[in-house]
Amino acid sequence: MTSVAAAVLALLARREWTIATAESLTAGMVSSELAAVPGASAHLRGGVVAYATDVKRTLLGVDGALLRRRGAVDADVARQMAAGARRLLTADVGVATTGVAGPDAQDGTPVGTVFVAVATPEGSHVVDLRLAGSRHEIRTASTLRALEAVVAHLS
Numbered sequence: 001m002t003s004v005a006a007a008v009l010a011l012l013a014r015r016e017w018t019i020a021t022a023e024s025l026t027a028g029m030v031s032s033e034l035a036a037v038p039g040a041s042a043h044l045r046g047g048v049v050a051y052a053t054d055v056k057r058t059l060l061g062v063d064g065a066l067l068r069r070r071g072a073v074d075a076d077v078a079r080q081m082a083a084g085a086r087r088l089l090t091a092d093v094g095v096a097t098t099g100v101a102g103p104d105a106q107d108g109t110p111v112g113t114v115f116v117a118v119a120t121p122e123g124s125h126v127v128d129l130r131l132a133g134s135r136h137e138i139r140t141a142s143t144l145r146a147l148e149a150v151v152a153h154l155s
Helices: 002-015 029-035 053-058 064-070 075-088 135-154
Strands: 019-023 044-049 093-099 113-120 123-130
Touching: 002 029, 002 135, 019 029, 019 075, 029 044, 029 135, 044 075, 053 064, 053 075, 064 075, 075 093, 075 113, 075 123, 093 135, 113 135, 123 135
Parallel strands: 019 044, 019 093
Antiparallel strands: 093 113, 113 123
């Protein structure tokens, strides 16, 4: 996974951009992978672990009505989380993760349902995932897919 994180940072360096994270189910794993790469401090602004739904609303600015209507595991919630990370941490790129890692479904949403969002000045993109495996495997796969989504969006 470090090679993908390094690719993210290389793409950011090429554009002279910075990145911020907003993480729910990954709880800081995306930020941690980026920070593991030497020189990450030139581009990694920081991250928000918004595990609780109310933190998504109050800190990241996710629409409260959207959260009440659809719940925290939703494509538009992920998109708003990524935009909120960009705004809050004054970064060029925001990447967000929200989903259900298990062991149980959340508000009727099955385990393995994950949304990853990337937001930049050029627009945003959401990846809708259905992952299988243990809680650890789902969180790890979500982290990798978030980094890959940034690479795809910036390439």
